[in-house]
Amino acid sequence: MTTLKVSFRGTSLSSSSSPTSRQHISDSVAFSLPKKSLTAKFPNTFIPCPPKLRLQASSGKKARASLSAIVATGVQEVLPPALTSSSVPPTLFDGKTRLYVSYTCPFAQRAWIARNCKGLEEKIELVPLDLQDRPSWYKEKVNSTNKVPSLEHNNEIKVESLDLIKYIDINFEGPSLFPDDPAKREFAEELFSYTDSFNKSVFSFFKGDGTDAAAGAAFDDLETALSKFEDGPFFLGQFSLVDIAYAPFVERFQPFALDVKKFDITAGRPKLATWIQEMDKNVAYTKTRRDPKVHVEIYKRRFPAEV
Known part of the structure; x- marks a missing residue:
């Protein structure tokens, strides 16, 4: 059991941040806690830092997905420096899941956003590359096209940004990013x-x-x-x-x-x-x-x- 203590100062906490979203939440909860603290317990949930809480009366898988999405936004990730040709490479194909990106590439950013939206910061390691001084091992061992993004998962490499965001959504836990309609x-x-x-x-x-x-x-x-x-x-x-x-x-x-x-x-x-x-x-x-x-x-x- 993980206990989270959240402090509020003159803060109004509501289940909805906009009139539009309130239309779809008929059983919302709103209250204010001036200069008080709230302790919330989440069973079997690791919370690296206090997330923003949005309370919504819900149950089952939908509630768990909603909580996962909210907790994901609270993860304060320290971004690693980009790897260059002189950097020590990661230990490839060791069972870890890695997302190879560039901080400047919009295609790689797609996969990075999908990872974050699913709340996978702790499960998919971000490996940024310096595209101006690209490590040779990346082309030789990860992606023969030498492009980003690439996903190392289950000792296999997945590529192409649009395919990757679909793959991440389907193959990892977290809120669904694709409708059923x-x-x-x-x-x-x-x-x-x-x-x-x-x-x-x-x-x-x-x-x-x-x-x-x-x-x-x-x-x-x-x-x-x-x-x-x-x-x-x-x-x-x-x-x-x-x-x-x-x-x-x-x-x-x-x-x-x-x-x-x-x-x-x-x-x-x-x-x-x-x-x-x-x-x-x-x-x-x-x-x-x-x-x-x-x-x-x-x-x-x-x-x-x-x-």
Whole structure:
């Protein structure tokens, strides 16, 4: 039995943080604890640090999944330094599960977000690589394409970011990141397929090969997609793998387009603006996010003709 003591100072604790979420929780609990403390006991649960608690009357697997998701957001992970060509490699294929990423790669960030959303910080070791000084052992023993992300699991290597986020969701415990609704699953696959076209349209714009109109059309497609389901602000209504697929790229496109191209991707796109705001509230995602200024500088080096 693990005991968690949470201190509150003039804090109002509620089962819902927004009017939208309150619509779906009819039996919520709200109270305030000024300058008091609350001790909560969670059987067989390891809690590395006090998480934010959102109380919801629920039971069974759904309650356990909800608790897992909340606890996951409270894990204060110390990010390891990126490994270089001179770094000592990990002991490969020793039964541990490792996620090989780069802190600057949006494709790797997808898998990193999925790991965090599932609450797997303690079960999937993060192994960051310096892509400018890549270790030779990575290509030789982990991923022959020399790309990230890669997942070392059950002494096998899994690759490709979209495949990886699905694999992590299916093969590890934690809240499901994919809906059961057939219509939503079908639309999700359409959006997964569109990611490459979306990225290419925006990159063409950044390189000077595309027009403002073409780039605008790509973001209009996101606005339209976000309008399909009305049960939440995300692509499938509720947060899912689809949001994980797009977030790392929008995170980079938005500041560079505004800074260099003077192009506001949210202008005239209220659904997209709201989606970005909601993503910024997701702790599992924000723990992977970098400073927008860093993205701008990286893209300025990548697209120097446009600066």
